Amino acid sequence: MNLVLLVWRQENARAVGHMQRIEAKDISPDMSFLEMLDVVNERLTVAGQSPITFDHDCREGICGSCGVVINGVPHGPQPGTTTCQLHMRHFCDGQVIVIEPFRARAFPVIRDLMVDRSAFDRVIAAGGFITSPTGSAPDGNAVLVSKGAADAAMDAADCIGCGACVAACPNASGSLFVAAKISHLGLLPQGQVERDTRALHMVAQMDAEAFGSCTNHGECEVACPKGISLETIARMNRDYIAASITKRPKTAGSGGTG
Ligand code: SF4
Numbered sequence: 001m002n003l004v005l006l007v008w009r010q011e012n013a014r015a016v017g018h019m020q021r022i023e024a025k026d027i028s029p030d031m032s033f034l035e036m037l038d039v040v041n042e043r044l045t046v047a048g049q050s051p052i053t054f055d056h057d058c059r060e061g062i063c064g065s066c067g068v069v070i071n072g073v074p075h076g077p078q079p080g081t082t083t084c085q086l087h088m089r090h091f092c093d094g095q096v097i098v099i100e101p102f103r104a105r106a107f108p109v110i111r112d113l114m115v116d117r118s119a120f121d122r123v124i125a126a127g128g129f130i131t132s133p134t135g136s137a138p139d140g141n142a143v144l145v146s147k148g149a150a151d152a153a154m155d156a157a158d159c160i161g162c163g164a165c166v167a168a169c170p171n172a173s174g175s176l177f178v179a180a181k182i183s184h185l186g187l188l189p190q191g192q193v194e195r196d197t198r199a200l201h202m203v204a205q206m207d208a209e210a211f212g213s214c215t216n217h218g219e220c221e222v223a224c225p226k227g228i229s230l231e232t233i234a235r236m237n238r239d240y241i242a243a244s245i246t247k248r249p250k251t252a253g254s255g256g257t258g
C-alpha cells in the first residue's frame, strides 16, 4: 500500500504544532497501525529527520498507552479496537490518513502524538483503591458476590485508561473513565467501605483537573475500545448524589450525618 500521512508534529507542550505530510510507501496491509509508524520512523531516522513520537506499550489492546486520533476518530475507524490492534488492511491504497494526538486540556501534548495522561493517575490516587488488609489469598467462597454484580464490575474493570472517551467528547469530559473506575470497585462487597468517599474524592479530583462536564453526547461510549457503557456514568452519578447527602460535612443545624 502507498499512503499519504498528515501527521501532527509539535516539539513540546508550549511549541506551536503543524501538520507534516509524509509519504508512506510499500506498507503491508498486515501491519498494525503502530508497525506502519515504526516503518515510517525508521525511514525518517535514516533520512536524518526526527521520528514521530507516539505512545505505546503492550501492543495487545490491554495497557491503554497507545491512542491517536485517526481521520478524526480516537483509535481510528474500527469499533472496539485500540490503535495498536488496528491493521492497515482497514485502509485503502492511496488513502490520505490524518493522525493527531488526543486533544484535551487535561492531556497536554508532550511531543507530536504523545500526550500526558497523568490526570487519570491523580483521579485514581484520589480514591481508586480499597483498604482491606492484604495477606494470603482469601478463600474464593469467603465473600459471596452475586452474578449480576460480578458481571457489571468486570465490565467496568475492562477500562484500560486510554483516554479515547476524553478525546471523543466535545467537552473533553473524563466521566466515562472515572465512572468505570468508581463502578469497578463500588459494585463489589470489598469496595463498600470507601464507596461514598471514593465517589466524592474521585469526582472532586476529576473536577480539579481540566476535564469538562458530561452533557450526555454519548461520543465517549462510541469511541471506547472496551465497550464501557453510558450506564456506568448514571451509576457514578447515583453514587455521587447519595454520598453527597450521607457524607455532607456537619454544620450547625444542618442535621448532616458527617
Ligand atoms: S472508558 Fe473506554 S475510552 Fe475511556 S479510558 Fe476507559 S477504556 Fe479508554
Ligand code: FES
Pocket (backbone or CB within 6 Å): 055, 056, 057, 058, 059, 060, 061, 062, 063, 064, 065, 066, 067, 082, 083, 084, 085, 160
Ligand atoms: S499499546 Fe497497550 S493498548 Fe495499545
